[in-house]
Amino acid sequence: MLVLVVNAGSSSLKSQLIQTEGKHVLMKCLAQKVGAPDATMTVSFAPGFQGETYGVAGLTVEECLVKLLDILATDPASPIGSLDEIDAVGNRLVAGGEYFTGATLIDDGARRHLAEVEELAPLHNPVADRCIDTVRRLLPDTPQVAVFDTAFHQTMPAKAYLYPLPMRYYDDYSIRRYGAHGTSHRYAAQQAANLLGRPLQDLGLITCHLGNGGSITAVNHGESIDTTMGFTPLEGLMMGTRSGSIDPAIITYIMRREGVPFDEMDRILNCESGVLGISGRSGDMRDVLEAAEAGDERSQLAIDMYVYRVQKAIGGFYAAMTRTDAVVMTAGIGENSAALRERIFSGLAHMGMILDKERNDVTGQIGVNRIISIDDSPIKICIVTADEEIRIARETADLVA
Ligand code: AMP
Numbered sequence: 001m002l003v004l005v006v007n008a009g010s011s012s013l014k015s016q017l018i019q020t021e022g023k024h025v026l027m028k029c030l031a032q033k034v035g036a037p038d039a040t041m042t043v044s045f046a047p048g049f050q051g052e053t054y055g056v057a058g059l060t061v062e063e064c065l066v067k068l069l070d071i072l073a074t075d076p077a078s079p080i081g082s083l084d085e086i087d088a089v090g091n092r093l094v095a096g097g098e099y100f101t102g103a104t105l106i107d108d109g110a111r112r113h114l115a116e117v118e119e120l121a122p123l124h125n126p127v128a129d130r131c132i133d134t135v136r137r138l139l140p141d142t143p144q145v146a147v148f149d150t151a152f153h154q155t156m157p158a159k160a161y162l163y164p165l166p167m168r169y170y171d172d173y174s175i176r177r178y179g180a181h182g183t184s185h186r187y188a189a190q191q192a193a194n195l196l197g198r199p200l201q202d203l204g205l206i207t208c209h210l211g212n213g214g215s216i217t218a219v220n221h222g223e224s225i226d227t228t229m230g231f232t233p234l235e236g237l238m239m240g241t242r243s244g245s246i247d248p249a250i251i252t253y254i255m256r257r258e259g260v261p262f263d264e265m266d267r268i269l270n271c272e273s274g275v276l277g278i279s280g281r282s283g284d285m286r287d288v289l290e291a292a293e294a295g296d297e298r299s300q301l302a303i304d305m306y307v308y309r310v311q312k313a314i315g316g317f318y319a320a321m322t323r324t325d326a327v328v329m330t331a332g333i334g335e336n337s338a339a340l341r342e343r344i345f346s347g348l349a350h351m352g353m354i355l356d357k358e359r360n361d362v363t364g365q366i367g368v369n370r371i372i373s374i375d376d377s378p379i380k381i382c383i384v385t386a387d388e389e390i391r392i393a394r395e396t397a398d399l400v401a
Contacts (some may be wrong), residue, residue: 001088001397001400002085003020003397004090005090005091007061008065008091008130010123011033012033013031014036014228015065016029020397023390024046024047027043027044029043031061036191039059041064062131066134066138066281088145088400090393092392093124094128095148095149096115098176100117104399105144106143114146132146147391151187152183156227160226175187180233184391185219185227187365189219192384195384196380200222203221204220205219205326206327207327208328208329208330210388211334212241212283212284213240215229215236215237216313217317240283279299288302302350314327327380329382330383335386338363339362352378352382353373355372355377356374369384
C-alpha cells in the first residue's frame with residue numbers, strides 16, 4: 001500500500017511517501033522553522049534523495065502540505081504521476097485523550113472528537129487537524145488514519161494514570177497521565193521481543209525513548225502499565241530543553257518572585273530548561289557531550305543529571321513490574337550514544353542489567369537492532385532503531401486494509 005505519512009508539528013512538517021509492503025521510502029519532506037522568515041522545505045525522492053530546498057516564508061504548516069502535494073503531483077522526479085495513486089494518508093497526532101485508544105480511521109465522527117481533544121496538545125493537535133482537513137479537501141476519496149502518541153498508554157491502570165489531586169479535576173477536565181511516544185514504545189517493545197525470540201505477551205520490558213524529548217515506559221505482557229510523561233510531554237525525564245519533573249511549587253514561587261506570566265513560565269519550562277538550562281550551551285546532546293569532553297563543567301553536570309534521572313526512572317519501573325526481561329534503548333541518544341548508555345548502565349549492574357562494553361561500543365551498525373548486554377546478563381539490554389514514519393505507515397496500512 002502506498003501511504004503518505006504526515007507528521008505536523010507546531011513549526012515543522014515531516015512527511016514521507018512509503019510503500020508499506022517492502023518498507024520502501026519513496027519521498028522525504030522536511031519543513032522547518034515554519035512561520036519564521038527563514039522557513040524552508042526540503043523534498044527529496046528515491047533513489048538518490050538529493051533534495052531540493054524551497055523557501056516557504058509566509059506559509060503555514062498546512063500550506064506547506066499543499067505545496068508538497070503539488071510537488072508530488074507535478075515534479076518530474078516524483079515517483080507518482082497523480083495524487084490518486086496514494087492509497088492512504090497516515091497522520092501523527094500528539095494527543096488522543098481518553099477517547100482514542102488506537103489508530104483510528106478519520107470519518108466525520110472521528111474528526112469531531114479530534115476537535116474535542118485539541119486542547120490537550122494545543123501547540124500540535126490543531127495543526128495536525130488542519131492538515132487532515134487539507135487532505136480531506138484535496139483528496140476527498142483517500143482514506144485517512146490518525147495515529148496517536150498517547151494511544152499505547154491507554155492500558156495504564158488508574159493507580160498509574162491518576163494524579164493525587166482533588167478528583168474533580170479528573171472528572172471535570174480529564175486531567176490524568178496520558179503519556180507520549182506511544183508508537184515508539186510499542187514498536188521498541190515488539191522489536192525487542194523479536195530480538196529475544198520470545199512472544200511479547202510473555203515479557204516484562206522497560207522501553208527508553210531517549211531523544212530530544214524523552215520518556216520511559218514499563219511494558220508488561222505487551223501493554224503499557226506506566227510511563228514517565230504525563231498530562232503533557234513536560235513530565236518525567238530531563239530533556240533537551242524541557243525540565244521534566246520538578247517540584248510544582250517551584251513554578252508558583254518563580255511566577256510570584258519575578259512576576260512571570262503563565263505563557264512565559266510555560267516557555268521557560270519547555271524551551272529553556274533541561275540539558276540546555278543546566279549546560280547553558282545547547283539542548284542537543286552531541287553538543288553537550290563535546291563541550292563536556294573539552295572540560296566544560298556545566299555541560300558535565302547536565303550529563304550527570306540526565307543520566308541520574310534516566311537511572312532513577314529505570315529503577316522505578318523495575319520496582320513497578322513483576323518481572324523485567326529487558327531494557328530497550330531507542331531514539332537519537334538511546335540508539336547512538338555508546339558513552340551515555342555506558343554511563344546509564346554502569347549504575348544499574350546491581351539490578352542485573354550488565355552491559356557488554358564491546359557490543360555497546362560497536363559502531364557502523366546504525367539502523368540494526370541488537371542486544372548489547374553480556375550473554376548471561378539476567379536482564380538483557382537492547383537497541384532498537386526508531387523510525388516513526390514507517391511505524392505510522394504500517395499502522396495506517398493495517399487499518400485501511
Ligand atoms: P531525536 O529526537 O530522536 O532525533 O534525538 C535527538 C537527540 O539525539 C539530540 O540530542 C542529539 O544530539 C542526540 N544524538 C544523536 N546522535 C547522537 C550521538 N551519536 N551521540 C550523542 N547524542 C546523539
